[in-house]
Amino acid sequence: MSFKLVLAAALLGGVAPAALSAQSASRAAARPMAAAPWRNTALPAADRARALVRAMTRAEKLRYVHGLFPPMTRERHADMIPSAGYVPGVPRLGIPTLRESDASLGVANQVEQRKGDTATALPASLATAASFDPAIAFAGGAMIGAEARAKTFNVLLAGGVNLTRDAWNGRNFEYLGEDPLLSGMMAAESIRGVQTNGIVSTVKHFALNAQETGRTILDARIDEKALRESDLLAFRIAIDGGRPGSVMCAYNKVGGDWACENRFLLTDVLRGEWGYPGFVMSDWGGVHSTEKAARAGLDQESGQELDKTIYFDAPLADAIAAGRVPAARLDEMVTRILTGVIASGLYDRPTPATAQPIDYTAHADVAQRAAEAGIVLLKNDADVLPFARTAKRIVLIGGHADVGVLSGGGSSQVRSVGGAPIEIPLTEGAAASFARVTYHASSPLRAIRAIAPNADVRYVDGRDPVAAAAAARDADIAIVFATQWQTEAQDAPSLSLPDGQDALIAAVAKANRKSVVVLETGGPVLMPWVDDIAGIVQAWYPGQRGGEAIARVLFGAVDASGRLPLSFPRAVAQLPRPQPVLPAGMTSLSDAASNTGSGDAAPPAYPVDYREGANVGYRWYAQRGERALFPFGYGLSYTRFRFADIRFTGGARPGASVAVTNTGSRAGVAVPQLYATGPDGTPLRLAGFRRIALAPGQTMRVELAADPRILARWTAGQGWAVTPGRYRLALATDATREVAASDVDVAGVVVAPH
Known part of the structure; x- marks a missing residue:
C-alpha cells in the first residue's frame, strides 16, 4: 500500500459502525457458541466461513468489506492505533478485528506514526532473493510475523512478487527479482513464515505493478500468453506454495481495466483457474467503482479514506438493494475474507489485546x-577479498559508513531497533509525504574496527574526491561505500550513482589498486569504473545489522555467497525501456507521478507496452544475443568448486544430478542452477536451483529436478502443458555460464487444464 496521499488527500468523513439489531443479538446470545459449526476445526476453512456468514447480519457483512485508514479516518475505536488499516470485527461471533500493517521488510512505521515503536528490519527483499535459499525467506517471514503478532497486528501487507521488468523501478528493492521461479518460491516461503504465527499475509501487487511512475494511472499492456508465462506464473507459484490469506490487487490498469476491477485477473484466472479460496483486498486508494469492482472479484476495499468515495459501504448496500449487485455476491465476499482469516489460523488463535x-x-x-x-x-581481482585481518591501515570512504547503512523508502520503511542516525525529509516528489531518506544504526566503521581490532580504521566522508584519494593512497585497504536511495512512488531518475560518486570511485581506484566498492543500492547501477576497481560487493539495503554483515563478508568470517536475482546492464541501451515511458504531454517523472486523475478529471491515457513479453531480464538478453555486465544467478565465492559426474535425465521427470566438491581451503556456498530451453526455441528459463554449504574438501551430490511449471507453456483454450519433445538442459553457475549441457527427450504432460 502507499501513504503518499496522507498529506495531499482531503480528509473524508467516516461512517459509524452499524448497530446489530436487538432481535438478531438476542438470537445470537441464545445460541450455544460451542455448538456453532464455525468453531469446528475439523471442517474446511471455507465451510466454517460459510457458516459464519449465515450467522451474520447484512450490516455486519457490509462492515467487513471496507476498512479504515487510521491516520485519516474520523471513526474512533479503542483498539485502533496509527497503522495501515483497521476493519472492525464481530465480537459476538468471534470474528476478529483486522489490524493491518505494512510489512515487506519488517513491521513498518514509516514516518513514526507510533512514537517510539521500533521493529527489526530485514535487508531488502532482493538480498533475500540473492540468497537463493527458501529457508532464509521462511525465517524472515516468521520473524516479521512474530513481531507483528506481538504488536497486536494480524494482517501483514507483505509478499511482494512483482517481477523486475525495469532496472530503474523505485520499488525493485521490495521485490524478488526478474525470474518467476525464484521470485515465486521465495515469496511462498516468506508468506508461509508469516502465517505460522496465525496471522494473514497478502501476496501483492496483482498484477504488473512494474513501475512507480504514473502507477495509479498507467495501463500495462502485454500479450496474454506472455503475461501468464511471466508475472502471473510468479504469483501462481507464490500462491500455491505460500497459501496467503489475501491477494492485494494493484493500482494500475491491465489491458484497459483497473487491476482491482479486472474480471480476467480476479475471477477468470485467480478464482476460476487457480481455485484461490482467500480474499482480494485493494491497494490503498486503488478502488474506482462499486458495482464493477464487486462483480469483477474485489472482496474488500482497503484504506477507504484514500479512495474518491467509500465504494463498499452505502453505495454497495444501495446496489444490492436495487439488484445491481446480487446479495449472494456480498455473502461470497465475506466468505472469502473469513476463509483467509480461518485458514491462516487467525480465527482460532486471536492476536493478543496488548503488546x-x-x-x-x-x-x-x-x-x-x-x-x-x-x-x-x-x-x-587478485583475490583482494577477503581482507587480511593483519592489515594496518584501512580507510572507509563515503556512504555515511561511520554511522549506519541505507534503507529503501516508502511503505516498507521500518523504524529499526537502535534508531535512525540519519533521517532526511523530502522536500518534493510523489513520496515526500510518507518517505524519508533513512539509515539503520549499524555502522560499518564500528563493525570493521571490531573485526580488525589491531588496524587503524578511519572514515572519510567522500565529499572531496581529492581528499578521499589522498586518504586511500596512504591506506593498505580503501573501501568506498556507494549509495543510491530508492523509494516507493518514485522511480530512479538515472541508473548512475548520484552526487558525483562515480568520480569519487574513479579517484580512489587510481590512488589505491586494492580499492573495493560496497554498493548499498535498491537494484542495478551503471559502473563506468568497473575495470579500474579491484573488488565490487553488492550489499543491497542490508537491514538491521547491515554493518556487521558487510564486515563479516569483507573479512571472510562468512563466505561471499549471494547470487544476483536480477541482471545488471552494461548500459541503459540494453534495456527494454532505458527510462520510464511518460504519458502524452508530460515531460518529467514528477509530472507523471503527481497526475492521478484526481477530482472529477479523468486520468490521462497512459499505455505502457511490455514488448519483452515473457522474456524478462536474462531472457531478454539471451533473446537479443547480448551479455549483461553481471548476469542473473552470478556471484563469486571465496573458495573454488568442482562439478563432476553430471547426469541429465529426460522422460516424465527431467532434471540433472551433479557431485559438487569444495576444492578450496575455506568453507563456502555453491548454488548450482538448472536452465531449460524447450523445443519452441524461446530463451532459456531457470528450472531449478539449490544452495549448498560445503566444508573444505567436502563433496555433496545434488539433484535438480526441472519444475514442470517452468517447462510448461500456456495455450488459449487448452491451458498449461509440457510439450513432448527435445529439450536442452544446462547445469550452470549463472544464466550465461554453463558447466555442462545435454539434449534430453521430455514426456508431455498436462500441468493445468484450462
Whole structure:
C-alpha cells in the first residue's frame, strides 16, 4: 500500500459502525457458541466461513468489506492505533478485528506514526532473493510475523512478487527479482513464515505493478500468453506454495481495466483457474467503482479514506438493494475474507489485546543471516577479498559508513531497533509525504574496527574526491561505500550513482589498486569504473545489522555467497525501456507521478507496452544475443568448486544430478542452477536451483529436478502443458555460464487444464 496521499488527500468523513439489531443479538446470545459449526476445526476453512456468514447480519457483512485508514479516518475505536488499516470485527461471533500493517521488510512505521515503536528490519527483499535459499525467506517471514503478532497486528501487507521488468523501478528493492521461479518460491516461503504465527499475509501487487511512475494511472499492456508465462506464473507459484490469506490487487490498469476491477485477473484466472479460496483486498486508494469492482472479484476495499468515495459501504448496500449487485455476491465476499482469516489460523488463535515482549536480539540475528547470505561478490581481482585481518591501515570512504547503512523508502520503511542516525525529509516528489531518506544504526566503521581490532580504521566522508584519494593512497585497504536511495512512488531518475560518486570511485581506484566498492543500492547501477576497481560487493539495503554483515563478508568470517536475482546492464541501451515511458504531454517523472486523475478529471491515457513479453531480464538478453555486465544467478565465492559426474535425465521427470566438491581451503556456498530451453526455441528459463554449504574438501551430490511449471507453456483454450519433445538442459553457475549441457527427450504432460 502507499501513504503518499496522507498529506495531499482531503480528509473524508467516516461512517459509524452499524448497530446489530436487538432481535438478531438476542438470537445470537441464545445460541450455544460451542455448538456453532464455525468453531469446528475439523471442517474446511471455507465451510466454517460459510457458516459464519449465515450467522451474520447484512450490516455486519457490509462492515467487513471496507476498512479504515487510521491516520485519516474520523471513526474512533479503542483498539485502533496509527497503522495501515483497521476493519472492525464481530465480537459476538468471534470474528476478529483486522489490524493491518505494512510489512515487506519488517513491521513498518514509516514516518513514526507510533512514537517510539521500533521493529527489526530485514535487508531488502532482493538480498533475500540473492540468497537463493527458501529457508532464509521462511525465517524472515516468521520473524516479521512474530513481531507483528506481538504488536497486536494480524494482517501483514507483505509478499511482494512483482517481477523486475525495469532496472530503474523505485520499488525493485521490495521485490524478488526478474525470474518467476525464484521470485515465486521465495515469496511462498516468506508468506508461509508469516502465517505460522496465525496471522494473514497478502501476496501483492496483482498484477504488473512494474513501475512507480504514473502507477495509479498507467495501463500495462502485454500479450496474454506472455503475461501468464511471466508475472502471473510468479504469483501462481507464490500462491500455491505460500497459501496467503489475501491477494492485494494493484493500482494500475491491465489491458484497459483497473487491476482491482479486472474480471480476467480476479475471477477468470485467480478464482476460476487457480481455485484461490482467500480474499482480494485493494491497494490503498486503488478502488474506482462499486458495482464493477464487486462483480469483477474485489472482496474488500482497503484504506477507504484514500479512495474518491467509500465504494463498499452505502453505495454497495444501495446496489444490492436495487439488484445491481446480487446479495449472494456480498455473502461470497465475506466468505472469502473469513476463509483467509480461518485458514491462516487467525480465527482460532486471536492476536493478543496488548503488546507482548519481543526478543529483538534473536530477531536481529535472523536479519543478519539474511544480509550475509544475500551479499553478492561481483568482482575480486587478485583475490583482494577477503581482507587480511593483519592489515594496518584501512580507510572507509563515503556512504555515511561511520554511522549506519541505507534503507529503501516508502511503505516498507521500518523504524529499526537502535534508531535512525540519519533521517532526511523530502522536500518534493510523489513520496515526500510518507518517505524519508533513512539509515539503520549499524555502522560499518564500528563493525570493521571490531573485526580488525589491531588496524587503524578511519572514515572519510567522500565529499572531496581529492581528499578521499589522498586518504586511500596512504591506506593498505580503501573501501568506498556507494549509495543510491530508492523509494516507493518514485522511480530512479538515472541508473548512475548520484552526487558525483562515480568520480569519487574513479579517484580512489587510481590512488589505491586494492580499492573495493560496497554498493548499498535498491537494484542495478551503471559502473563506468568497473575495470579500474579491484573488488565490487553488492550489499543491497542490508537491514538491521547491515554493518556487521558487510564486515563479516569483507573479512571472510562468512563466505561471499549471494547470487544476483536480477541482471545488471552494461548500459541503459540494453534495456527494454532505458527510462520510464511518460504519458502524452508530460515531460518529467514528477509530472507523471503527481497526475492521478484526481477530482472529477479523468486520468490521462497512459499505455505502457511490455514488448519483452515473457522474456524478462536474462531472457531478454539471451533473446537479443547480448551479455549483461553481471548476469542473473552470478556471484563469486571465496573458495573454488568442482562439478563432476553430471547426469541429465529426460522422460516424465527431467532434471540433472551433479557431485559438487569444495576444492578450496575455506568453507563456502555453491548454488548450482538448472536452465531449460524447450523445443519452441524461446530463451532459456531457470528450472531449478539449490544452495549448498560445503566444508573444505567436502563433496555433496545434488539433484535438480526441472519444475514442470517452468517447462510448461500456456495455450488459449487448452491451458498449461509440457510439450513432448527435445529439450536442452544446462547445469550452470549463472544464466550465461554453463558447466555442462545435454539434449534430453521430455514426456508431455498436462500441468493445468484450462
